[in-house]
Amino acid sequence: MGKTIIISNRLPVQLQISNGTINAIPSVGGLATGMKSVHSGSDGLWIGWSGLTDEETPPELEKDIDKALAENGCANVKLNAEEIEGFYFGFSNRTVWPLFHYFLEYSEFELDFWNTYKAVNQKFADAIIEQSDEDDTIWVHDYQLMLVPQMVREKRPNTTIGFFLHIPFPSYEIFRTLPWREEILEGLLGSDLIGFHTYDYERHFLSSVRRLLGLDVSFNDIYLDNRVIKVDSFPMGIDYKKFRDAAILHSSKSEDERSDLQMRLDNHKASAPDTKLILSIDRLDYSKGIAKRINAFEYFLNKYPEYREKVRLIMLAVPSRSNVPQYQLLKKEIDELVGRINGELSTVNWTPIWYFYRSLPFDNLIDLYTSSDIAWLTPLRDGMNLVAKEYIATRTDKTGVLILSEMAGSAYEMNEALLINPNNFEEQADTLKKALNMPVEEQIARNEFLQNRLERYNVEVWAKEFMRALKEKKDVGSSFISQ
Numbered sequence: 001m002g003k004t005i006i007i008s009n010r011l012p013v014q015l016q017i018s019n020g021t022i023n024a025i026p027s028v029g030g031l032a033t034g035m036k037s038v039h040s041g042s043d044g045l046w047i048g049w050s051g052l053t054d055e056e057t058p059p060e061l062e063k064d065i066d067k068a069l070a071e072n073g074c075a076n077v078k079l080n081a082e083e084i085e086g087f088y089f090g091f092s093n094r095t096v097w098p099l100f101h102y103f104l105e106y107s108e109f110e111l112d113f114w115n116t117y118k119a120v121n122q123k124f125a126d127a128i129i130e131q132s133d134e135d136d137t138i139w140v141h142d143y144q145l146m147l148v149p150q151m152v153r154e155k156r157p158n159t160t161i162g163f164f165l166h167i168p169f170p171s172y173e174i175f176r177t178l179p180w181r182e183e184i185l186e187g188l189l190g191s192d193l194i195g196f197h198t199y200d201y202e203r204h205f206l207s208s209v210r211r212l213l214g215l216d217v218s219f220n221d222i223y224l225d226n227r228v229i230k231v232d233s234f235p236m237g238i239d240y241k242k243f244r245d246a247a248i249l250h251s252s253k254s255e256d257e258r259s260d261l262q263m264r265l266d267n268h269k270a271s272a273p274d275t276k277l278i279l280s281i282d283r284l285d286y287s288k289g290i291a292k293r294i295n296a297f298e299y300f301l302n303k304y305p306e307y308r309e310k311v312r313l314i315m316l317a318v319p320s321r322s323n324v325p326q327y328q329l330l331k332k333e334i335d336e337l338v339g340r341i342n343g344e345l346s347t348v349n350w351t352p353i354w355y356f357y358r359s360l361p362f363d364n365l366i367d368l369y370t371s372s373d374i375a376w377l378t379p380l381r382d383g384m385n386l387v388a389k390e391y392i393a394t395r396t397d398k399t400g401v402l403i404l405s406e407m408a409g410s411a412y413e414m415n416e417a418l419l420i421n422p423n424n425f426e427e428q429a430d431t432l433k434k435a436l437n438m439p440v441e442e443q444i445a446r447n448e449f450l451q452n453r454l455e456r457y458n459v460e461v462w463a464k465e466f467m468r469a470l471k472e473k474k475d476v477g478s479s480f481i482s483q
Protein backbone atom coordinates (compact mmCIF):
# COMPACT_ATOMS: atom_id res chain seq x y z
CA MET A 1 0.00 0.00 0.00
CA GLY A 2 1.32 3.41 -0.92
CA LYS A 3 1.54 6.55 1.12
CA THR A 4 -0.96 9.39 1.41
CA ILE A 5 0.00 12.68 -0.17
CA ILE A 6 -1.76 15.90 0.82
CA ILE A 7 -1.73 18.77 -1.66
CA SER A 8 -2.77 22.31 -0.84
CA ASN A 9 -1.83 25.78 -1.96
CA ARG A 10 0.07 26.51 1.26
CA LEU A 11 2.19 24.18 3.32
CA PRO A 12 1.34 23.81 7.01
CA VAL A 13 4.56 25.70 7.80
CA GLN A 14 5.67 29.04 6.41
CA LEU A 15 9.35 29.69 5.94
CA GLN A 16 10.85 33.04 6.81
CA ILE A 17 14.46 33.97 6.38
CA SER A 18 16.19 36.41 8.68
CA ASN A 19 19.96 36.92 8.83
CA GLY A 20 20.57 33.80 6.83
CA THR A 21 18.62 31.51 9.14
CA ILE A 22 15.38 29.76 8.32
CA ASN A 23 12.38 29.90 10.64
CA ALA A 24 9.35 27.66 10.27
CA ILE A 25 6.19 29.49 11.33
CA PRO A 26 2.84 27.72 11.65
CA SER A 27 0.25 28.97 9.15
CA VAL A 28 -3.04 30.55 10.20
CA GLY A 29 -6.22 29.42 8.46
CA GLY A 30 -8.83 26.72 8.59
CA LEU A 31 -7.11 24.20 6.36
CA ALA A 32 -3.66 24.49 7.94
CA THR A 33 -5.11 24.33 11.43
CA GLY A 34 -7.38 21.40 10.64
CA MET A 35 -5.08 19.12 8.66
CA LYS A 36 -2.01 19.60 10.82
CA SER A 37 -2.93 16.86 13.25
CA VAL A 38 -3.68 14.47 10.37
CA HIS A 39 -0.37 15.09 8.67
CA SER A 40 1.80 14.97 11.76
CA GLY A 41 0.15 11.71 12.75
CA SER A 42 1.28 9.87 9.58
CA ASP A 43 4.50 9.53 7.61
CA GLY A 44 2.85 11.08 4.60
CA LEU A 45 4.02 13.90 2.39
CA TRP A 46 2.47 17.37 2.08
CA ILE A 47 3.08 19.19 -1.20
CA GLY A 48 2.41 22.93 -1.42
CA TRP A 49 3.92 26.38 -1.71
CA SER A 50 6.23 27.45 1.11
CA GLY A 51 5.15 31.11 1.14
CA LEU A 52 8.45 32.38 -0.29
CA THR A 53 8.54 33.37 -3.93
CA ASP A 54 11.60 32.57 -6.06
CA GLU A 55 12.60 36.22 -5.80
CA GLU A 56 12.52 36.05 -1.99
CA THR A 57 14.59 32.85 -1.85
CA PRO A 58 18.36 33.38 -1.65
CA PRO A 59 19.90 30.77 -4.00
CA GLU A 60 22.48 29.77 -1.36
CA LEU A 61 19.66 28.80 1.05
CA GLU A 62 17.57 26.78 -1.40
CA LYS A 63 19.01 23.45 -0.27
CA ASP A 64 18.55 24.31 3.42
CA ILE A 65 14.96 25.28 2.74
CA ASP A 66 14.22 21.99 0.98
CA LYS A 67 15.88 20.16 3.84
CA ALA A 68 13.91 22.04 6.51
CA LEU A 69 10.70 21.28 4.63
CA ALA A 70 11.57 17.62 4.16
CA GLU A 71 12.18 17.35 7.91
CA ASN A 72 8.57 18.49 8.34
CA GLY A 73 7.26 15.99 5.76
CA CYS A 74 6.78 18.77 3.21
CA ALA A 75 7.86 19.50 -0.34
CA ASN A 76 7.82 22.92 -1.95
CA VAL A 77 6.24 23.84 -5.29
CA LYS A 78 8.43 26.77 -6.27
CA LEU A 79 6.50 29.78 -7.52
CA ASN A 80 7.64 33.21 -8.66
CA ALA A 81 6.03 36.55 -7.81
CA GLU A 82 4.21 36.78 -11.13
CA GLU A 83 2.70 33.33 -10.70
CA ILE A 84 1.52 34.17 -7.18
CA GLU A 85 0.00 37.39 -8.45
CA GLY A 86 -2.02 35.75 -11.24
CA PHE A 87 -2.78 32.37 -9.66
CA TYR A 88 -3.29 33.24 -5.99
CA PHE A 89 -4.17 36.93 -5.68
CA GLY A 90 -5.68 36.84 -9.18
CA PHE A 91 -7.78 33.87 -10.22
CA SER A 92 -8.10 32.24 -6.78
CA ASN A 93 -8.92 35.33 -4.76
CA ARG A 94 -10.34 37.80 -7.27
CA THR A 95 -12.36 35.35 -9.38
CA VAL A 96 -13.19 32.09 -7.59
CA TRP A 97 -13.37 33.26 -3.96
CA PRO A 98 -15.89 36.09 -4.53
CA LEU A 99 -17.93 34.04 -7.02
CA PHE A 100 -18.19 30.97 -4.80
CA HIS A 101 -19.19 33.21 -1.86
CA TYR A 102 -21.95 34.86 -3.95
CA PHE A 103 -20.12 38.20 -4.33
CA LEU A 104 -20.67 38.18 -8.07
CA GLU A 105 -20.01 41.90 -8.36
CA TYR A 106 -16.47 41.44 -6.95
CA SER A 107 -15.58 38.63 -9.33
CA GLU A 108 -13.07 39.55 -12.06
CA PHE A 109 -13.00 37.43 -15.20
CA GLU A 110 -9.45 38.06 -16.48
CA LEU A 111 -7.96 35.80 -19.12
CA ASP A 112 -4.44 36.39 -17.76
CA PHE A 113 -5.49 35.24 -14.29
CA TRP A 114 -7.01 32.11 -15.78
CA ASN A 115 -3.93 31.28 -17.86
CA THR A 116 -1.67 31.63 -14.83
CA TYR A 117 -4.07 29.52 -12.74
CA LYS A 118 -3.85 26.74 -15.35
CA ALA A 119 -0.06 26.94 -15.54
CA VAL A 120 0.39 26.86 -11.75
CA ASN A 121 -2.08 23.99 -11.34
CA GLN A 122 0.06 22.14 -13.90
CA LYS A 123 3.14 22.81 -11.76
CA PHE A 124 1.41 21.27 -8.73
CA ALA A 125 0.32 18.27 -10.82
CA ASP A 126 3.89 17.82 -12.11
CA ALA A 127 5.23 17.95 -8.55
CA ILE A 128 2.77 15.23 -7.56
CA ILE A 129 3.73 13.01 -10.49
CA GLU A 130 7.40 13.49 -9.70
CA GLN A 131 7.08 12.67 -6.00
CA SER A 132 4.44 9.96 -5.95
CA ASP A 133 4.04 6.38 -7.07
CA GLU A 134 1.05 4.87 -8.84
CA ASP A 135 -0.22 3.19 -5.66
CA ASP A 136 -0.11 6.36 -3.53
CA THR A 137 -3.33 8.09 -2.53
CA ILE A 138 -3.56 11.74 -3.49
CA TRP A 139 -5.73 14.16 -1.53
CA VAL A 140 -6.03 17.58 -3.18
CA HIS A 141 -7.41 20.52 -1.19
CA ASP A 142 -9.39 23.53 -2.12
CA TYR A 143 -10.33 26.08 -4.71
CA GLN A 144 -6.80 27.07 -5.72
CA LEU A 145 -6.17 23.60 -7.18
CA MET A 146 -9.38 22.56 -8.92
CA LEU A 147 -7.63 21.55 -12.17
CA VAL A 148 -5.04 19.34 -10.47
CA PRO A 149 -7.10 16.10 -10.23
CA GLN A 150 -7.60 15.82 -14.00
CA MET A 151 -4.00 16.89 -14.71
CA VAL A 152 -2.76 14.05 -12.50
CA ARG A 153 -5.33 11.59 -13.90
CA GLU A 154 -4.04 12.15 -17.45
CA LYS A 155 -0.60 10.85 -16.49
CA ARG A 156 -1.71 8.38 -13.80
CA PRO A 157 -5.04 6.88 -14.92
CA ASN A 158 -5.18 4.40 -12.04
CA THR A 159 -4.07 6.51 -9.11
CA THR A 160 -6.58 7.17 -6.33
CA ILE A 161 -7.40 10.87 -6.16
CA GLY A 162 -9.66 12.68 -3.69
CA PHE A 163 -10.57 16.35 -3.72
CA PHE A 164 -12.08 18.41 -0.90
CA LEU A 165 -13.49 21.91 -1.34
CA HIS A 166 -13.26 24.04 1.81
CA ILE A 167 -15.45 26.86 0.55
CA PRO A 168 -19.08 26.76 -0.60
CA PHE A 169 -19.89 25.44 -4.06
CA PRO A 170 -22.38 28.01 -5.36
CA SER A 171 -25.70 27.36 -7.02
CA TYR A 172 -25.75 26.64 -10.76
CA GLU A 173 -27.10 30.14 -11.47
CA ILE A 174 -23.99 31.70 -9.95
CA PHE A 175 -21.46 29.13 -11.13
CA ARG A 176 -22.53 29.32 -14.74
CA THR A 177 -21.43 32.95 -14.98
CA LEU A 178 -17.78 31.79 -14.88
CA PRO A 179 -16.29 31.84 -18.40
CA TRP A 180 -14.18 28.72 -17.65
CA ARG A 181 -16.92 26.79 -15.87
CA GLU A 182 -16.63 23.58 -17.96
CA GLU A 183 -12.85 23.42 -17.51
CA ILE A 184 -13.20 23.77 -13.73
CA LEU A 185 -15.76 20.96 -13.57
CA GLU A 186 -13.66 18.73 -15.82
CA GLY A 187 -10.62 19.43 -13.65
CA LEU A 188 -12.47 18.33 -10.53
CA LEU A 189 -13.85 15.24 -12.26
CA GLY A 190 -10.34 13.81 -12.49
CA SER A 191 -10.97 12.79 -8.86
CA ASP A 192 -12.47 9.51 -7.64
CA LEU A 193 -14.16 11.25 -4.73
CA ILE A 194 -15.15 14.91 -4.39
CA GLY A 195 -16.03 16.12 -0.90
CA PHE A 196 -17.89 19.20 0.33
CA HIS A 197 -18.72 20.49 3.79
CA THR A 198 -22.50 20.31 3.32
CA TYR A 199 -25.18 18.48 1.40
CA ASP A 200 -26.24 21.77 -0.26
CA TYR A 201 -22.81 22.39 -1.81
CA GLU A 202 -22.85 18.79 -3.02
CA ARG A 203 -26.27 19.27 -4.70
CA HIS A 204 -25.13 22.53 -6.31
CA PHE A 205 -22.08 20.81 -7.76
CA LEU A 206 -24.08 17.86 -9.11
CA SER A 207 -26.58 20.23 -10.66
CA SER A 208 -23.79 22.13 -12.47
CA VAL A 209 -22.23 18.88 -13.70
CA ARG A 210 -25.57 17.71 -15.08
CA ARG A 211 -26.56 20.99 -16.67
CA LEU A 212 -23.21 22.22 -17.97
CA LEU A 213 -21.57 18.95 -18.99
CA GLY A 214 -24.72 16.93 -19.65
CA LEU A 215 -23.28 13.94 -17.75
CA ASP A 216 -25.33 11.14 -16.23
CA VAL A 217 -25.78 11.69 -12.53
CA SER A 218 -27.47 9.12 -10.38
CA PHE A 219 -27.97 10.03 -6.71
CA ASN A 220 -24.40 11.13 -5.89
CA ASP A 221 -22.54 9.21 -8.58
CA ILE A 222 -21.33 10.83 -11.78
CA TYR A 223 -20.72 8.63 -14.83
CA LEU A 224 -17.87 9.76 -17.04
CA ASP A 225 -16.45 7.45 -19.74
CA ASN A 226 -15.56 4.25 -17.90
CA ARG A 227 -15.35 5.90 -14.50
CA VAL A 228 -17.79 6.57 -11.68
CA ILE A 229 -17.01 9.64 -9.57
CA LYS A 230 -18.52 9.85 -6.13
CA VAL A 231 -19.63 13.13 -4.55
CA ASP A 232 -20.39 13.38 -0.84
CA SER A 233 -20.47 15.74 2.12
CA PHE A 234 -17.94 15.56 4.95
CA PRO A 235 -18.45 18.39 7.47
CA MET A 236 -14.99 19.23 8.76
CA GLY A 237 -14.37 18.99 12.50
CA ILE A 238 -11.71 20.52 14.73
CA ASP A 239 -8.89 19.13 16.85
CA TYR A 240 -11.29 19.05 19.79
CA LYS A 241 -8.80 17.72 22.31
CA LYS A 242 -6.26 20.41 21.52
CA PHE A 243 -8.76 23.19 22.25
CA ARG A 244 -10.22 21.40 25.21
CA ASP A 245 -6.82 20.70 26.81
CA ALA A 246 -5.64 24.25 26.16
CA ALA A 247 -8.73 25.58 27.94
CA ILE A 248 -8.19 23.26 30.91
CA LEU A 249 -4.55 24.32 31.15
CA HIS A 250 -5.65 27.94 30.87
CA SER A 251 -7.99 27.62 33.84
CA SER A 252 -5.20 26.15 35.99
CA LYS A 253 -2.76 29.01 35.35
CA SER A 254 -1.56 31.02 38.32
CA GLU A 255 -1.72 34.82 38.30
CA ASP A 256 1.95 35.07 37.28
CA GLU A 257 1.43 32.82 34.30
CA ARG A 258 -1.35 34.92 32.80
CA SER A 259 -0.74 36.66 29.48
CA ASP A 260 -1.00 40.45 29.18
CA LEU A 261 -4.21 39.99 27.24
CA GLN A 262 -5.67 37.75 29.93
CA MET A 263 -4.74 40.29 32.60
CA ARG A 264 -6.53 42.96 30.64
CA LEU A 265 -9.58 40.73 30.29
CA ASP A 266 -9.51 39.86 34.00
CA ASN A 267 -9.12 43.50 35.01
CA HIS A 268 -12.08 44.32 32.85
CA LYS A 269 -14.17 41.64 34.57
CA ALA A 270 -13.08 42.82 38.02
CA SER A 271 -13.82 46.48 37.35
CA ALA A 272 -17.15 45.87 35.62
CA PRO A 273 -18.45 42.50 36.85
CA ASP A 274 -21.86 42.88 35.22
CA THR A 275 -20.46 43.76 31.78
CA LYS A 276 -20.55 40.88 29.31
CA LEU A 277 -17.99 40.18 26.61
CA ILE A 278 -19.07 39.34 23.09
CA LEU A 279 -16.38 37.88 20.85
CA SER A 280 -15.87 37.68 17.12
CA ILE A 281 -12.82 36.23 15.36
CA ASP A 282 -12.39 36.17 11.59
CA ARG A 283 -9.88 36.69 8.85
CA LEU A 284 -10.52 40.19 7.56
CA ASP A 285 -12.66 39.08 4.63
CA TYR A 286 -15.87 40.47 3.13
CA SER A 287 -17.44 37.00 3.24
CA LYS A 288 -17.27 37.08 7.06
CA GLY A 289 -19.79 39.92 7.38
CA ILE A 290 -17.60 42.00 9.72
CA ALA A 291 -18.86 45.43 8.64
CA LYS A 292 -22.49 44.32 8.86
CA ARG A 293 -21.82 42.92 12.33
CA ILE A 294 -20.52 46.27 13.54
CA ASN A 295 -23.59 47.97 12.12
CA ALA A 296 -25.81 45.38 13.77
CA PHE A 297 -24.04 46.02 17.07
CA GLU A 298 -24.77 49.73 16.78
CA TYR A 299 -28.37 48.86 15.95
CA PHE A 300 -28.56 46.70 19.08
CA LEU A 301 -27.13 49.47 21.29
CA ASN A 302 -29.70 51.90 19.91
CA LYS A 303 -32.62 49.50 20.16
CA TYR A 304 -31.70 48.42 23.69
CA PRO A 305 -29.79 51.39 25.19
CA GLU A 306 -29.99 49.80 28.63
CA TYR A 307 -27.14 47.52 27.48
CA ARG A 308 -24.72 50.41 26.92
CA GLU A 309 -21.83 50.02 29.35
CA LYS A 310 -23.11 46.45 29.96
CA VAL A 311 -21.61 44.78 26.89
CA ARG A 312 -18.37 45.00 24.98
CA LEU A 313 -17.63 43.59 21.55
CA ILE A 314 -14.10 42.18 21.22
CA MET A 315 -13.35 41.89 17.54
CA LEU A 316 -10.24 40.11 16.29
CA ALA A 317 -9.72 40.58 12.56
CA VAL A 318 -6.74 38.68 11.21
CA PRO A 319 -4.96 40.38 8.27
CA SER A 320 -5.57 38.49 5.05
CA ARG A 321 -4.92 38.96 1.30
CA SER A 322 -4.03 42.60 1.80
CA ASN A 323 -2.73 42.85 -1.81
CA VAL A 324 -6.29 42.49 -3.12
CA PRO A 325 -8.01 45.90 -3.48
CA GLN A 326 -11.34 44.66 -2.10
CA TYR A 327 -9.63 43.72 1.18
CA GLN A 328 -7.92 47.10 1.46
CA LEU A 329 -11.29 48.83 1.04
CA LEU A 330 -12.87 46.59 3.63
CA LYS A 331 -10.09 47.32 6.11
CA LYS A 332 -10.69 51.05 5.64
CA GLU A 333 -14.45 50.60 6.04
CA ILE A 334 -14.02 48.64 9.28
CA ASP A 335 -11.47 51.11 10.70
CA GLU A 336 -13.91 53.94 10.04
CA LEU A 337 -16.93 52.12 11.42
CA VAL A 338 -15.17 51.13 14.64
CA GLY A 339 -13.82 54.68 15.01
CA ARG A 340 -17.20 56.27 14.44
CA ILE A 341 -19.13 53.99 16.80
CA ASN A 342 -16.53 54.16 19.54
CA GLY A 343 -16.36 57.94 19.06
CA GLU A 344 -20.12 58.37 19.26
CA LEU A 345 -21.02 55.91 22.02
CA SER A 346 -17.98 55.64 24.33
CA THR A 347 -18.24 56.99 27.86
CA VAL A 348 -15.52 57.71 30.40
CA ASN A 349 -15.76 54.11 31.65
CA TRP A 350 -16.68 52.26 28.50
CA THR A 351 -15.55 51.62 24.92
CA PRO A 352 -18.14 49.54 23.05
CA ILE A 353 -15.70 47.84 20.64
CA TRP A 354 -12.22 46.53 21.31
CA TYR A 355 -10.76 45.99 17.88
CA PHE A 356 -7.58 44.02 17.19
CA TYR A 357 -6.27 43.90 13.62
CA ARG A 358 -3.56 41.25 13.92
CA SER A 359 -2.90 37.57 14.21
CA LEU A 360 -2.61 36.44 17.82
CA PRO A 361 -0.67 33.48 19.22
CA PHE A 362 -2.74 30.37 19.92
CA ASP A 363 -2.67 30.96 23.71
CA ASN A 364 -4.23 34.39 23.26
CA LEU A 365 -6.95 32.84 21.15
CA ILE A 366 -7.72 30.57 24.10
CA ASP A 367 -7.72 33.62 26.43
CA LEU A 368 -10.37 35.19 24.22
CA TYR A 369 -12.52 32.08 23.80
CA THR A 370 -12.53 31.27 27.50
CA SER A 371 -13.16 34.83 28.69
CA SER A 372 -16.10 35.64 26.40
CA ASP A 373 -19.71 35.14 27.42
CA ILE A 374 -20.92 35.12 23.84
CA ALA A 375 -19.36 34.31 20.46
CA TRP A 376 -21.08 36.20 17.65
CA LEU A 377 -20.15 34.97 14.16
CA THR A 378 -22.00 36.46 11.23
CA PRO A 379 -20.53 35.33 7.91
CA LEU A 380 -22.56 36.24 4.83
CA ARG A 381 -21.22 32.97 3.35
CA ASP A 382 -18.76 30.55 4.89
CA GLY A 383 -17.82 27.05 3.77
CA MET A 384 -17.82 25.82 7.37
CA ASN A 385 -16.47 28.24 10.06
CA LEU A 386 -14.20 26.52 12.52
CA VAL A 387 -14.13 29.41 14.99
CA ALA A 388 -17.70 28.53 16.01
CA LYS A 389 -16.60 24.99 16.85
CA GLU A 390 -13.44 26.11 18.64
CA TYR A 391 -15.37 28.49 20.90
CA ILE A 392 -17.68 25.70 22.02
CA ALA A 393 -14.77 23.27 22.56
CA THR A 394 -13.05 25.66 25.00
CA ARG A 395 -16.09 26.11 27.25
CA THR A 396 -14.98 23.67 29.92
CA ASP A 397 -17.78 24.63 32.34
CA LYS A 398 -20.25 24.41 29.41
CA THR A 399 -21.40 28.03 29.79
CA GLY A 400 -21.34 30.50 26.91
CA VAL A 401 -23.67 31.28 24.05
CA LEU A 402 -22.89 30.87 20.36
CA ILE A 403 -24.73 33.14 17.93
CA LEU A 404 -24.06 31.84 14.45
CA SER A 405 -25.03 32.83 10.93
CA GLU A 406 -27.27 30.44 9.03
CA MET A 407 -24.98 31.06 6.05
CA ALA A 408 -22.07 29.19 7.66
CA GLY A 409 -21.70 25.50 6.81
CA SER A 410 -21.26 24.81 10.53
CA ALA A 411 -24.82 26.03 11.20
CA TYR A 412 -26.10 22.74 9.71
CA GLU A 413 -24.47 20.78 12.52
CA MET A 414 -24.89 23.32 15.31
CA ASN A 415 -28.61 23.59 15.71
CA GLU A 416 -28.33 24.20 19.45
CA ALA A 417 -26.60 27.54 18.75
CA LEU A 418 -28.72 30.65 18.25
CA LEU A 419 -28.91 30.82 14.46
CA ILE A 420 -29.41 34.19 12.79
CA ASN A 421 -29.62 35.74 9.34
CA PRO A 422 -26.70 38.24 9.23
CA ASN A 423 -28.75 40.63 7.09
CA ASN A 424 -31.50 40.87 9.68
CA PHE A 425 -30.49 43.48 12.28
CA GLU A 426 -33.78 43.30 14.13
CA GLU A 427 -33.39 39.56 14.66
CA GLN A 428 -29.74 39.95 15.69
CA ALA A 429 -30.52 42.66 18.24
CA ASP A 430 -33.19 40.43 19.79
CA THR A 431 -30.88 37.41 19.67
CA LEU A 432 -28.10 39.32 21.42
CA LYS A 433 -30.58 40.27 24.13
CA LYS A 434 -31.69 36.66 24.41
CA ALA A 435 -28.09 35.47 24.64
CA LEU A 436 -27.25 38.04 27.32
CA ASN A 437 -30.16 36.81 29.40
CA MET A 438 -29.96 33.10 28.72
CA PRO A 439 -30.15 31.10 31.97
CA VAL A 440 -26.96 29.18 32.77
CA GLU A 441 -28.85 25.84 32.76
CA GLU A 442 -29.99 26.48 29.20
CA GLN A 443 -26.45 27.39 28.12
CA ILE A 444 -25.16 24.17 29.63
CA ALA A 445 -27.87 22.05 28.05
CA ARG A 446 -27.22 23.49 24.59
CA ASN A 447 -23.44 23.26 24.83
CA GLU A 448 -23.52 19.70 26.10
CA PHE A 449 -25.08 18.57 22.83
CA LEU A 450 -22.69 20.66 20.79
CA GLN A 451 -19.59 19.49 22.65
CA ASN A 452 -20.52 15.82 22.41
CA ARG A 453 -20.97 16.11 18.67
CA LEU A 454 -17.72 18.05 18.19
CA GLU A 455 -15.77 15.60 20.29
CA ARG A 456 -17.13 12.66 18.34
CA TYR A 457 -16.77 14.14 14.88
CA ASN A 458 -13.34 15.72 15.29
CA VAL A 459 -10.91 16.54 12.50
CA GLU A 460 -9.23 13.15 12.64
CA VAL A 461 -12.54 11.38 12.21
CA TRP A 462 -13.33 13.76 9.35
CA ALA A 463 -10.08 12.88 7.56
CA LYS A 464 -10.52 9.16 8.26
CA GLU A 465 -14.07 9.18 6.89
CA PHE A 466 -12.90 10.91 3.75
CA MET A 467 -10.02 8.46 3.31
CA ARG A 468 -12.31 5.50 3.99
CA ALA A 469 -14.83 6.70 1.41
CA LEU A 470 -12.00 7.26 -1.06
CA LYS A 471 -10.68 3.75 -0.57
CA GLU A 472 -14.16 2.24 -0.82
CA LYS A 473 -14.84 4.21 -3.95
CA LYS A 474 -11.64 2.99 -5.54
CA ASP A 475 -12.39 -0.65 -4.77
CA VAL A 476 -15.88 -0.38 -6.25
CA GLY A 477 -14.56 1.72 -9.16
CA SER A 478 -11.99 -0.86 -10.21
CA SER A 479 -14.56 -3.64 -10.29
CA PHE A 480 -16.84 -1.38 -12.35
CA ILE A 481 -14.10 -0.83 -14.93
CA SER A 482 -13.15 -4.50 -15.13
CA GLN A 483 -16.77 -5.67 -15.72
Ligand code: GDG
Binds near residue numbers: 282361362
Ligand atom coordinates in the same frame (compact mmCIF):
# COMPACT_ATOMS: atom_id res chain seq x y z
C1 GDG B 1 -11.60 28.23 5.25
C2 GDG B 1 -13.09 28.45 4.93
C3 GDG B 1 -13.66 26.61 6.51
C4 GDG B 1 -7.97 32.77 13.37
N1 GDG B 1 -7.35 33.83 13.89
C5 GDG B 1 -6.25 33.40 14.51
C6 GDG B 1 -6.20 32.01 14.36
N2 GDG B 1 -7.27 31.66 13.65
C7 GDG B 1 -7.63 30.29 13.26
C8 GDG B 1 -8.89 29.84 13.94
C9 GDG B 1 -9.45 28.83 12.96
C10 GDG B 1 -8.94 29.33 11.62
O1 GDG B 1 -7.90 30.26 11.88
C11 GDG B 1 -10.03 30.03 10.82
O2 GDG B 1 -10.87 29.06 10.29
P1 GDG B 1 -12.31 29.37 9.69
O3 GDG B 1 -12.96 28.08 9.39
O4 GDG B 1 -13.09 30.16 10.65
O5 GDG B 1 -12.10 30.27 8.40
P2 GDG B 1 -11.15 30.34 7.06
O6 GDG B 1 -9.78 30.77 7.39
O7 GDG B 1 -11.88 31.25 6.13
O8 GDG B 1 -11.11 28.86 6.45
C12 GDG B 1 -13.95 28.06 6.13
C13 GDG B 1 -12.18 26.34 6.64
O9 GDG B 1 -11.45 26.79 5.49
C14 GDG B 1 -11.91 24.85 6.83
O10 GDG B 1 -12.42 24.10 5.79
O11 GDG B 1 -14.28 26.36 7.75
O12 GDG B 1 -15.31 28.20 5.81
O13 GDG B 1 -13.34 29.80 4.55
O14 GDG B 1 -8.91 27.56 13.18
O15 GDG B 1 -8.57 29.32 15.18
N3 GDG B 1 -5.24 31.27 14.89
C15 GDG B 1 -4.26 31.91 15.60
N4 GDG B 1 -4.24 33.27 15.75
C16 GDG B 1 -5.20 34.04 15.23
O16 GDG B 1 -5.15 35.27 15.36
N5 GDG B 1 -3.28 31.20 16.17
